[in-house]
Amino acid sequence: MHSKLDLHKHVSCEDIILQLDQCHSENVLNRFLGRCNTLKQAMNNCLQEEFDINRKKHFDKAKERRMKYEEAWKDMDE
Numbered sequence: 001m002h003s004k005l006d007l008h009k010h011v012s013c014e015d016i017i018l019q020l021d022q023c024h025s026e027n028v029l030n031r032f033l034g035r036c037n038t039l040k041q042a043m044n045n046c047l048q049e050e051f052d053i054n055r056k057k058h059f060d061k062a063k064e065r066r067m068k069y070e071e072a073w074k075d076m077d078e
Contacts, residue, residue, distance in 0.1 A: 005047075013046035 007014050020043050023036040030036050 010047065010050060012050055013043060016043045016046050 005013075005017050007017060010017060016039060020036055020039040023039055024031045027035075
């Protein structure tokens with residue numbers, strides 16, 4: 001089970017999140033009988049892709065920052 005998702009944080013998955021919320025609100029039993037499972041799996045996949053993209057961006061940014069620090073340390077040692 002996932003927590004309530006903020007649409008402004010997950011713009012690329014907005015459509016799927018809205019469809020899943022609608023499926024859950026149409027009938028209380030949809031959630032418990034697994035009628036929304038395909039949408040939930042699609043949402044999980046979308047969120048995972050988004051997470052992977054963000055992780056790659058953060059990794060690249062940290063790598064650049066680390067290189068800059070190492071260059072500064074070399075300059076201080078000289």
